[in-house]
Every structure is written in C-alpha cells, then in structure tokens.
Amino acid sequence: MLSLMLKDILLLKKTIVFSALYLVVMLFVFASLDNAASVFIICTVAITYVLTVSGCALDDKNKADVILNSLPLSRSVVVGARYLMVLVYVMFGVVVYTLATWIVGMLNLIPNLYPVNLEEFLGAFLSISLLASIYLPLYFKFGYIKSKIYHFILFFGMFFGISFLASGITSGNPTLLRIAAFLSELSDGVIGTMIAGTALVMLAVSYGISLRIYRNREF
Amino acid sequence: MDKILQVQNLTKNFRDFKLDNVSFSMEKGFIMGFIGPNGAGKSTTIKLIMNLLKKDAGQVLVFGLDNIRHEKEIKNRIGFVYDENYYYEELTPKEMGRIIAPLYKNWDDKAFSHYIRRFELPLDRKIKDLSKGMKMKFSLAVALSHNAELLIMDEPTSGLDPIVRNELLDILTDISRKEDKGVFFSTHITSDLDKVADCITFIHEGRIIFSSAKDDILENYCLVKGARGLIRDEDRGSFIGIKENQFGFEGLAQDRKKLRRMYGESIVIEKPTLEDIMLYFTRRNRNA
Numbered sequence: 416m417l418s419l420m421l422k423d424i425l426l427l428k429k430t431i432v433f434s435a436l437y438l439v440v441m442l443f444v445f446a447s448l449d450n451a452a453s454v455f456i457i458c459t460v461a462i463t464y465v466l467t468v469s470g471c472a473l474d475d476k477n478k479a480d481v482i483l484n485s486l487p488l489s490r491s492v493v494v495g496a497r498y499l500m501v502l503v504y505v506m507f508g509v510v511v512y513t514l515a516t517w518i519v520g521m522l523n524l525i526p527n528l529y530p531v532n533l534e535e536f537l538g539a540f541l542s543i544s545l546l547a548s549i550y551l552p553l554y555f556k557f558g559y560i561k562s563k564i565y566h567f568i569l570f571f572g573m574f575f576g577i578s579f580l581a582s583g584i585t586s587g588n589p590t591l592l593r594i595a596a597f598l599s600e601l602s603d604g605v606i607g608t609m610i611a612g613t614a615l616v617m618l619a620v621s622y623g624i625s626l627r628i629y630r631n632r633e634f
Numbered sequence: 635m636d637k638i639l640q641v642q643n644l645t646k647n648f649r650d651f652k653l654d655n656v657s658f659s660m661e662k663g664f665i666m667g668f669i670g671p672n673g674a675g676k677s678t679t680i681k682l683i684m685n686l687l688k689k690d691a692g693q694v695l696v697f698g699l700d701n702i703r704h705e706k707e708i709k710n711r712i713g714f715v716y717d718e719n720y721y722y723e724e725l726t727p728k729e730m731g732r733i734i735a736p737l738y739k740n741w742d743d744k745a746f747s748h749y750i751r752r753f754e755l756p757l758d759r760k761i762k763d764l765s766k767g768m769k770m771k772f773s774l775a776v777a778l779s780h781n782a783e784l785l786i787m788d789e790p791t792s793g794l795d796p797i798v799r800n801e802l803l804d805i806l807t808d809i810s811r812k813e814d815k816g817v818f819f820s821t822h823i824t825s826d827l828d829k830v831a832d833c834i835t836f837i838h839e840g841r842i843i844f845s846s847a848k849d850d851i852l853e854n855y856c857l858v859k860g861a862r863g864l865i866r867d868e869d870r871g872s873f874i875g876i877k878e879n880q881f882g883f884e885g886l887a888q889d890r891k892k893l894r895r896m897y898g899e900s901i902v903i904e905k906p907t908l909e910d911i912m913l914y915f916t917r918r919n920r921n922a
Contacts, residue, residue, distance in 0.1 A: 422733045426724055473724065482720040485684050486737050487709040634686040 419488075419496035420503065423470045430469050434462040435511045442515055446525040455531055459508030459539040460573075464546050466504045468559075468566055470497070471551075475559035480634045494555065494626045498618055501547045505540055534603075537610040544614035546573055548621035555625040555632070636662045637698065638784050638816040644682055644692035651840060653678050656692070658835045658845035660818060662783075665810045667827035667848070668820040669908065670837040671916050676820040677717070679837065680788045683818075684714065696784065710739050713777025717789035719769040723762035727755055727772050731779075738780035749775035767798040774802065778809070785809065785817045791826050799823075803830045824908035834908060836915065843915050848908075855911055856890040859883070860901040869896060875914030886914035 424431065438458045445454040474480070483493050509531055516528045529535075549569055553562040583591045598606060639660045646653040653675045660666040670676050681687040683694050685705055694701040696708045721730050727750065735741045750757060753771035761769060770790055777785055785806070791799045806817050807830050821827065827834060827848070835845035844851065858873070862882045870876060872893060876885035887893055890903050 418733050418736050422722070422725075425729050425733070426722060473722065477722050477724075478720050479722065481686060481716065484686055485709065485714050485716075486734065487706045487739075488737060489706060631688070633688055634681070 416492050416496050416499065419483075419493065420500055423466075423496075423500050426473050427466055427469055430466060431507070434466065434507075435515075438462065438508070438511050439515045439519070442519060442525060442528075446527065453535075455508075455512050455529065455535045456539045456542065458512065459505060460542045460546070462508050463501060463504040463539075463543045464550075464570065467497070467501055467547060468550070470500060471554045471562075472559045478634075480632070484634060490629050491626055494622065494629050497551055497625075498547070498622050501543060501618070505543060508539065509536065533607060537607055537614075541610050541614045542573065544617050546570070548617040552621055552624045552628060555628045638662045638696070639666075639683070639818060640693075640695040640698075641679070641683065642693045642695070644679065644694060645690045646678060646682060646687060647690050648678075651675070651678075653682070653840045656837065656840070656842050658842055660816055660833065662816055663810060663814045664832040665806060665817040665819060665830050667824075667831035667834045667908075668818060668837065669822065669824055669827065669834060669912055670820075671822060671912070674837045675840040676822075676837060677788055678840075680786060680818075680820060683786060684709075684712075710780070711783045713780065713782030713785045715770065715773040715777050715785070715787040715790045717792055719761065719766075719773065721761050721769075721772065721776075724760060726758050726760055727764075727775075728757040730761065730772075731776070734776055740781040742779055742781060745781075746775060746779035749778055767794050770794060770798070770802070774805065778805075783815050785815065785819075787817065787819045789821055790819070791821055791823055799826065806830055824912055827908055836912065838915060851908075851911065852905055854888055855906050856887055856893075857904045857906040857910055858885050858887050858890075858893055858901050859904065860897065864897065864900060872896075875917045877914075877917070886910060 441454055441458050445457075474483075480493075484490070512531055516530055519525050520528050546569060550562070550566055553565045556562070557565075580591065601609075637659050641659065642657050644653060644656040651673070656675070656679055668676055668679070678687065682689050683696070683701060685702055696704075697711060699708055701708055725733075731746055731750075735743065735746070749771075753768070753775055755764070755768060755772055755775065761772065764772065774790070791802060794802070803826055806819065809815050810817050810832075819827070819831070831848050833845070833847045834851055836843040855874075860883055862878065862880065865873075865876065865883055865885070872889065873885040873887045876883055878884075886906060893901060894903065
C-alpha cells in the first residue's frame with residue numbers, strides 16, 4: 416500500500432509543488448474578496464481533486480494496471496491506495512495552508528488571515544469525499560479517458576450544486592430551511608461527527624463499489 | 635520431475651477468437667518456448683496465467699498452486715517481462731526500483747544493483763528516455779532481482795536488435811542452467827528458440843498443436859524435397875504441408891521411413907527448423 420502511495424507522490428511531485436504555490440497565490444487573490452474565509456475549502460478541494468485525477472490519468476496513460484496486477488499485490492490494495500491518497504492530499508492541503516498562513520502572517524503581508532478550523536476542515540473533507548466517491552468508481556469502470564466527461568460534469572456540478580443550495584436557503588426553500596433549522600439545533604460536536612461519518616461512509620461504500628468493479632476488470 | 639507450470643484445458647472466449655482447451659506443462663530447470671504466429675493466443679495464454687484475464691474454463695497451476703487462489707504467493711515467485719514497457723515512463727529506474735522493492739518478499743537490492751550495472755542502465759534517466767532494448771533490460775533486471783523461480787516472458791525479443799537479443803538469450807540460458815529455474819518464453823521469432831529452448835509448445839488459432847522436447851520435435855518431423863511432379867496425389871496426405879514451385883516441391887512430414895520406402899533416393903530428407911515446422915502447420919490450417 417505504502418509503495419503505491421509513494422508511487423503517486425513520485426509521479427506527481429511537480430504537480431504537488433505547483434499545488435502548494437497555487438494555494439499561496441490563492442491566499443492573496445482571496446484576501447481582497449468578501450469570502451476570504453472559504454479559501455481553505457476551495458483550495459483543498461481543488462488540490463485534492465486535481466491530484467487524484469492526475470494520478471488516475473498517469474496510471475491510465477502508462478497502462479499501469481498490467482504491471483500492478485502482475486506484481487504481488489491484491490486488487491483491494493490497488494483500489495485502497497487510490498482512496499487513501501485522497502486522505503493524504505486533504506492532509507497535505509491542511510499542512511500547506513497552515514504553513515502558508517503562518518508565514519504570510521509573520522511577514523504581515525495580508526491583514527485578515529483565516530486559520531483552518533474544524534468546521535472548514537470538515538466542509539472540505541465532506542466535499543472532496545463526495546467528489547472522490549463518485550469519480551473513483553467511474554474511473555475504475557471506464558478508465559481515465561472514458562471517465563473524463565463524468566469528471567468534467569462532476570467538478571463543475573459540485574460548484575453549481577453548492578451555489579444552488581446556498582441560494583435555495585437564502586430564497587427560503589422550505590425543505591432546505593427545515594434541514595438548516597434542524598442542524599442549527601444540534602451541537603457542533605454532533606454536526607461534526609455527522610459530517611465526518613457521512614464522508615467516511617460515502618468513501619467506504621464507494622470503495623466497495625470500485626473494488627467490485629476492479630475485481631471483474633481484464634487487462 | 636517437479637512441474638513448475640501446468641495449464642489444463644484452459645478456455646477463454648472472445649467475440650472473434652477462442653482459446654480452446656489449452657493444456658501443457660513445464661518442468662523446473664527448463665526453458666520452454668511458446669511459439670505461434672501473431673494472433674495465435676500466446677499473449678492471451680500468458681495473461682490468463684498472470685490472472686490479467688478471467689478464464690472461462692480450465693485450470694492453471696504454478697508451483698502446484700492454483701493461480702487465482704494463491705495469486706499473491708505465486709506472483710512473489712514469478713518474474714515477468716512483457717512485449718512492451720508498462721513501467722511508469724515518467725519515473726527513473728531508481729525510483730521504480732524503490733517502489734517495487736517492498737512489494738516482493740525476497741527482493742534482493744544487491745542483485746538489482748548487479749543487473750543494473752551489468753545491463754549498463756542509467757539509474758537517473760527517465761524510463762521514457764531509455765531505448766527499447768534498455769527498457770526490456772530494465773524489466774529483466776526487476777524480474778531477476780527477487781529470486782524468481784519462474785520467468786514468464788511475452789515476446790521479450792520482438793523489436794530488439796540482434797546484439798541485445800543474443801545478450802538476453804545468453805542470460806536466459808545462464809538462469810535456467812545454473813539456478814534450476816524455469817523460463818516460459820513466448821515468441822514468433824523461432825530462431826531464438828533454436829538456440830536456447832529445451833521444449834516447445836506450439837499454439838495455432840487458439841489450440842495447442844504440440845508440446846514436447848525440442849529435440850524430439852526436430853527428430854519427429856522431416857523436411858522432404860524433390861522434383862516437381864514427383865509426389866503422387868494419393869501421397870499428399872502423408873505431408874503436413876507441401877510447398878511447390880516451378881523447380882520442385884518441399885514439404886513437412888512425420889514418417890520419414892515410409893517416404894523413403896515410397897520414393898527411394900529421388901527425395902532429399904533434411905532436419906527442419908522450428909520455423910519450418912511452424913510455417914507448414916500454419917499453412918496446412920490455412921489451406922484446410
């Protein structure tokens with residue numbers, strides 16, 4: 416498992432460095448905007464998703480499944496490594512964001528910096544879990560090239576969906592308002608547990624579907 | 635003798651091709667050549683042995699173990715070299731070695747370094763920048779660095795220049811002779827096998843034509859030559875295949891004594907090469 420994770424890191428080392436720089440640049444871009452607090456969620460989701468899809472693209476380009484399935488590796492490990500890398504990339508986003516805000520703060524370059532809090536971390540984790548849980552089974556079924564169209568729809572659908580939900584709440588959609596009211600009555604701890612639990616259940620179900628698909632694949 | 639590889643009634647159906655009840659076996663310490671024209675089913679058989687394709691029927695035993703139930707254990711003891719490079723082109727041999735090493739129980743860093751030096755492979759150059767010969771040597775270095783007991787190679791010599799091809803064949807001979815390991819080697823370049831193989835399995839149109847010791851095969855078949863019009867129509871059945879031109883005929887047959895009795899000194903009987911045998915069998919099926 417660790418070998419496959421190392422493989423992705425070595426393959427994507429340039430993209431990883433670029434992602435860290437992208438996050439720092441976005442700190443400055445968002446500093447002048449009203450929604451500066453959401454920079455962490457947007458960057459972490461974007462970085463994690465781009466790195467996950469790039470890793471899949473390189474596996475597909477190199478027809479790596481032939482080698483991976485000729486090595487003493489079970490198919491559950493090949494699939495599992497893809498899912499674990501999603502968690503690694505989220506943690507990478509947290510570490511880079513924390514370091515960047517710390518350094519930029521020390522240098523006093525941006526007046527209002529928003530350190531990562533649990534709420535934002537869970538928001539990012541839930542969003543990326545949803546994206547990965549839908550994308551990865553499609554990738555394991557169709558490969559990178561054929562799943563490209565779904566990936567495109569998914570990525571833009573996610574942003575459209577979030578703004579649709581937000582406008583639904585502000586325009587007074589009764590169902591959404593009821594859900595929002597129900598959630599507002601719960602304690603932060605319960606909501607946090609619900610979000611983390613939902614994200615993990617989505618990933619676990621998605622892993623099960625991907626594994627079932629991958630076990631039946633031929634190379 | 636220990637059977638290192640047993641394939642029994644292996645069947646796989648595709649829309650336009652069928653691997654049909656393929657059976658053969660191979661013993662330790664031997665190099666088995668797996669020959670057949672393009673599209674005969676060589677790669678399909680190898681992919682089924684490696685569980686890259688799902689079989690429809692039959693069984694594959696490697697080291698006496700079922701290749702699906704004991705997949706991980708078997709793959710720990712197998713080295714593979716494929717007809718093209720499937721390693722990550724963006725990585726270097728050194729990085730690829732770092733990734734693969736922990737996956738094998740018996741990975742031997744010293745052996746890996748030894749083969750990298752022996753094959754003069756640049757450790758820090760990206761795999762995409764290596765020549766085809768170097769890529770194949772890198773695959774071979776990986777295959778030889780974890781004490782594999784069986785090497786499975788799918789057309790490893792195709793597209794290689796004669797120098798690299800000969801080097802590879804020398805290495806294979808060393809491996810099978812010194813270390814009591816098995817090599818299963820598919821190719822359509824039969825001259826490679828004339829040099830190194832101990833036994834030959836011939837597949838054509840998804841069926842095994844024969845599987846036996848190379849010397850027996852070369853002894854059992856004979857190449858018959860003679861003047862044009864010499865062969866009587868009723869004797870054509872004694873030949874596996876006949877090729878005729880304006881000067882005479884040449885054919886592959888099995889019963890040399892019978893032919894000698896029938897035609898005496900008017901025919902010349904020679905020992906065929908593997909290529910002759912493959913060509914005549916292929917032609918017979920095409921004419922059928």
